[in-house]
Amino acid sequence: MLAAAVAFLFLMQSAPAALRSATAEPRVVTPRGDLAADERATIELFRNARDSVVFITTRQRVADFWTRNVYTVPRGGGSGFVWDEAGHIVTNFHVIEGASEATIQLADGRQASARLVGVSPQHDLAVLRIGGAGFAIPRRVPIGTSRDLQVGQNVFAIGNPFGLDWTLTKGIVSALDRSLPNESGPDIRHLIQTDAAINPGNSGGPLLDSAGRLIGVNTAIYSPSGASAGIGFAVPVDTVMRVVPQLIATGRYARPALGIDSDDEINDSLKRTFGVDGVFVLRVEPGSGAERAGLKAAARTVRGVVPGDVVVALAGKPVSRFGDLQARLDDYRIGEAVELTLLRAGERRKITVALGAGTE
Template sequence: MQFVDKQQRRAARTPLVVLVVLNIMLLTAVATLLLAQATPTAEPRVVTPRGELGADERATIELFRNARESVVFISTRQHVTNFWTRNVYSVPRGSGSGLVWDAAGHIVTNFHVIEGASEAQIQLADGRQFSASLVGASPQHDLAVLKIGGAGFVAPARVPIGSSGDLQVGQNVFAIGNPFGLDWTLTKGIVSALDRSLPNEDGPDIRHLVQTDAAINPGNSGGPLLDSAGRLIGINTAIYSPSGASAGIGFAVPVDTVMRVVPQLIADGRYTRPTLGVESDDEINDRLKSVSGIEGVFVLRVDPGSVADRAGLSAAQRTRRGVVPGDIITALNSRPVSRVGDLLARLDDFRVGQTVELTLLRRGEERTVTLELESGV
């Protein structure tokens, strides 16, 4: 009797087990269906053929490929002495860009890139590294020349030289350099303005600068500014930016200035500026202009034996009643001048031995003299 009860109980449980299994299978199927609907497909998208690059893109790519090898990465170090131990340490100072100038291994960069440095390391685009020596510098133009290589040195390709005298506002320009250490970076813009000037603590204003909106940042200094033909038209030198980063206002030393200064630095180690043999001072000059109402450069001293001395120029004289003006330079080659920095910068457009015409004012009488420019310091 007990055996029969067990059989009955088993028979009673069988439909229940089957029902549970069916419910589990149903739930599994539903869950699988919902999961399949919720899971995104993993099939890759079809790639759309791009087609040919635009003509301007191909030209930019070719320009960068041709110019890249001539741009170098410059890193500088400075020797410092520990006050207590008197040990000398070499510490990183900064970095910048440069341009291979000739097959002899001369590198053109900005003066401020290497100013205060004890040593400089040059890295070429092909990975070669060299210790550089300083050949010469012209702080007044913010230009410097370094030298790398030696016996058997093979210089990379150089960019062709252009001109800056025929630049036009609106034409395309390209900058290559190492902004923030990001080596061999290309940026593109236009010529925003021409003949800009920046004050220079080391001498006359830096004049004739090319203004561009091509992105120029710290580290771009010393790198080339190129035209759309890939020709060198300037050396990137400065930015105007309240934040210290690119604000769309950058400046480059024009290639016409580079072509005048760099050969002298290579040959003589320094730039010999043309001079008249007169001296003045902007602060005193501004006071005399304010008192007299005359716009010009007041001659405060004439160097004995100079071309100005031989031409009879007269300097201002100090008396008990004040300063008695001598000659006042009002124009150079018929172009007005009113500041000392302006006069020196105008003279810098000429070479030693060339002649210029000065317009002078003395005691209300105007006259002109022609002088041959001499060698300054």
Template sequence: MQFAKPTPAHIMRSPVIILIVINLVLVLAVGWLLFLQSPPKGELRIVTPRGDLGADERATIDLFGNARASVVFISTRQRVSDLWNRNIYSIPRGSGSGLVWDQVGNIVTNYHVIEGASAAQVQLADGRQFNASLVGASPEHDLAVLRIGGIGFSAPAQIPIGTSSGLQVGQNVFAIGNPFGLDWTLTKGIVSALDRSLPNENGPDIRHLIQTDAAINPGNSGGPLLDSNGRLIGINTAIYSPSGASAGIGFAVPVDTVMRVVPQLITNGRYIRPTLGIESDEDINDLLKRASGTDGVFILRVDPRSAAERAALIPAQRTRRGIAPGDVIVGLNGEPVSRLGDLLARLDDFEVGQKVKLTLSRDGKEREVSIELEPGS
């Protein structure tokens, strides 16, 4: 019996090798052909024509275009001295916003924008720059007036003045300013609330503030808040923000307050407050309130020959046992009063020469007196 002879291994592998070689040649050939071909061209995109802007968009564009020229950029500098070589340097202090108030070149801004500064420079929207001088300031209202220009000065058109007494929560408002140094920025929002009050380190509470959710950031201070007709309704002054940036809660000094304060700053260099002719102190007042259980403003001193003296107001007296309370102001024109800052701020709603009715408490009894307001010192 004969058996078939086995085929050598190298003879069996030959067809496989040939197939592999052929496949490699085909792959390389196809790859080379693809490489030689030009890449496919992308689809040519056509610009789609934009439709007409909405009426609200056109109104906003016009509002900004009309108001922009009146908004200014304010940068301040501060003098510092070198104790080693006695040199005096001027270093940048901060920046803010403002608006051109009149043709003379008066600029309205916040007091805190220029507080502590030794010099200020104002830049207009057209690029002109001026060194500014301080005309007057009212820290109690966080308002100040600077002046630029001179002979031949040409002021841009001023923003129309509106009123803040008729504002309604929900209406549109627009803020223009220079947040973080980004000049001439427009933000939009609504009136979130009215008649807000904020404590003021420089004196009475700042009252009647407009609250808005229009984005207001550091640098917006002193810039205008406008209504949808482009009228000035406030001066942006503060934000409530744990982080220091806009958190949707901003405040503006109402234009009705601006209209009462700014003319006096321009004329007198300061704001003359209406007063009763009394003296008190917030810290002492708080101590007396806790000790006596009486909520109001304790009169610590009555100025000689003042309206308060003519109305026979009685101040607190020092005794061996401490301080004996005199008259305590618990109401003004029928509205309760509990804090000195609130009393002073509410008196600011009146003018010198007007009469107000005080409700006084003493020894558990109340009485009312009428007092004519006098100019403060």
């Protein structure tokens, strides 16, 4: 091979001058013409929304076992966006979970320490706050609605995937009303599914419609590799509009609750034991709507567990997991009455329970 290459070079050098150009002129650039209308719209959308998006880095305090010195180490990061002129920043709960401090980087290069205002793990939402006297707050992202979204609509995500700040990705609404299990509480419901690329670092950033309005908060991906595989999820803006004002006002979200307790792991075991698909009531809170309605909890005896009431449906829709039951209650308001379908001693019955205020 080496001998062939040397021979080729020798032939080229000895080729007649007519086969070689004395000068090599650059190619003429072909005029592009105007950008397509959809390209211009996308560029304008990004320019208008970019300043509203922030990059969040978090640190965690740790103590050295030997020296007892306390110091901070990097923990992670994500995205967020400006909510209002008071400097509130909306992001995901999992972006700041376990952190002891957070720093916000704005699109103009400024950095600011953030204060935690409130969190809702049930919705994977958190609110931070920046600013103070003389601190200029960037523009707010316009608010849209999610109840009228349709599969096939164009959507745009802005965030900081893998630390590549202020990245725009485009896709469509792939599906609506998706649910994801939540190990620490109620399922996360009513999620928007999209194929717009969402990667680590995009979490907490805005999902926008083609009018540049907020329609969701990017929250998770489904991917065996941990990178975008075309299945991403966003908390719908209608949920954000219900939760964030509560977090700003009180620091927490008061969720509607029946006043019962259960556990999905224990529940699965009881379902297998008794051959019943539903939510076994393990405890009834004193003074709750469930107690006033007469719900009965399971009892432990020397012979094992004696089941009490088993909730099999909420408002006529079947339920089989406690996390799913809790999440569905979020569609109602505190003080509102809901209809439960129960199995009690093998008999099916319906009762009405007034919802109280639960805690996360």
